[in-house]
Amino acid sequence: MERLPTIADVARACGVSMRTVSRVINGARNVKPATRVKIEQEIERLKFRPNPQARGLAASRSYLLGLVYDMPNALYLDTIQRGITGTCRSSGYELVIHPCESTGSDTVIADTLSFVRRSNIDGLIVLPPVSEMAALPPALDEAGVDYVLLASVDLVDPVHLVRSAERLACEDMTRHLIELGHRDIAFISGPSDYRSTRERLEGFRDAFRAAGLALNEELILKGDYGYHSGYSAGNALFSRRQKPTAIFASNDEMAFGVFNAAAEAGMSVPNDVSVCGFDDVVFAERTLPSLTTIRRPSLAMASLATEKLIALIEGRDDVANRMQAVVPLELILRNSTAARR
Structure with a gap:
């Protein structure tokens, strides 16, 4: 049986987020004319027919962002949360956090998608090691979720990524x-x-x-x-x-x-x-x-990831594309290292 085209196929062909495609489907005004035309042409070419769930993606906004993590390091998590909430505060968004167990689990992706549905969030920030699961980005794409991953490797398009070198x-x-x-x-x-x-x-x-x-x-x-x-x-x-x-x-x-x-x-x-x-x-x-x-500038990385995610949610894909994807790290030389005696 031939697979029907999905909203993810349209977004991938046009190089935009699935939420941007949803905005065009729903007739939202905050999409550039050239982008709108490109998406409409691709919808016609693929003979894509949106389902009711896809049509509802851009109908409303909760102004909630989700954070998914499985990280035993409380200091790191605290820094990440401060970076996200600092940017949320200036943009009118709130943060909802969701801990999960990724190690040895085959349900973490389903659990993440369930969290997205229950919480009615506008977008998702995912921390390692959950963010570095190869099956997660396709699942989020297919579900029409805007997301940004913090990771140590290149797993996705830079518009969805903040990577530390x-x-x-x-x-x-x-x-x-x-x-x-x-x-x-x-x-x-x-x-x-x-x-x-x-x-x-x-x-x-x-x-x-x-x-x-x-x-x-x-x-x-x-x-x-x-x-x-x-x-x-x-x-x-x-x-x-x-x-x-x-x-x-x-x-x-x-x-x-x-x-x-x-x-x-x-x-x-x-x-x-x-x-x-x-x-x-x-x-x-x-x-x-x-x-x-x-x-590792975790506070700045979290803030950057939040800015990227909000840009994607608001249909400013071009802005998100121009944002930094790879963050350099810095050696801090203190007193615990010295020349070999």
Whole structure:
């Protein structure tokens, strides 16, 4: 049986959001004439016939934005929410949040779509690791939901994406440790099914390849982005006969765990071992010693994602297209790293 064309097919062919197509279907005025003509021609070419649900997409607006997340890091989530609500406040929107369990779950996409329907939101912001599920964007497209993903990899068209350049930043941090004279560098990774885990680990590997150095795979340990996994990995590393001279924990929470493991092992940071992290959470500069880390501008990224989403909701696709899609990260050099003794 031949598949009938959908609103997603029209939007994809015209390079616009599904909500923009819905506005044309509903006769809304806030669509540029040239865009309207293009969409109408594509509707005719595809012989698309909108169903009642599609016709109702642009009929009303709730001024509610949804946030979907599965993130155990409370500090990161708090920063994201502040970035979103700050932009919402100036634009007349409110935020509805929806935690979900993505790890090992095959219902997260259905759960997300159910949340969209129940909450009557105008658009959706999705955080990793949920945002990095390959099946999610097509499902949101088909459902006619405007969305922006925060992610560490290019999964969708840039108009729907705010991506942090995590692989490059981790390569830069590892290069910094190498330039300090370190060769026995340990790496504590995140959960194996997170895209960010793979990106950060590959950045670590890239630096060794670029420097022509052999990488000791035994010094790569698995964590879960939580404090206790960093503490456990630190204990394992400090119990080795040949201890690493530097440890790169792939987020700050795990780096704080390494700090305590080092103290209990009678090791001084950075005199005996250099330690660095990723995120630059608020406590990173308040520890003793202060933590060398990678600053991910989460507040600015959340604000940018919200601006993009509101532009899509309001039919200003051209504005959303011009907005930044890839956000560079910054090395913050503090007191927890030093030259190898």
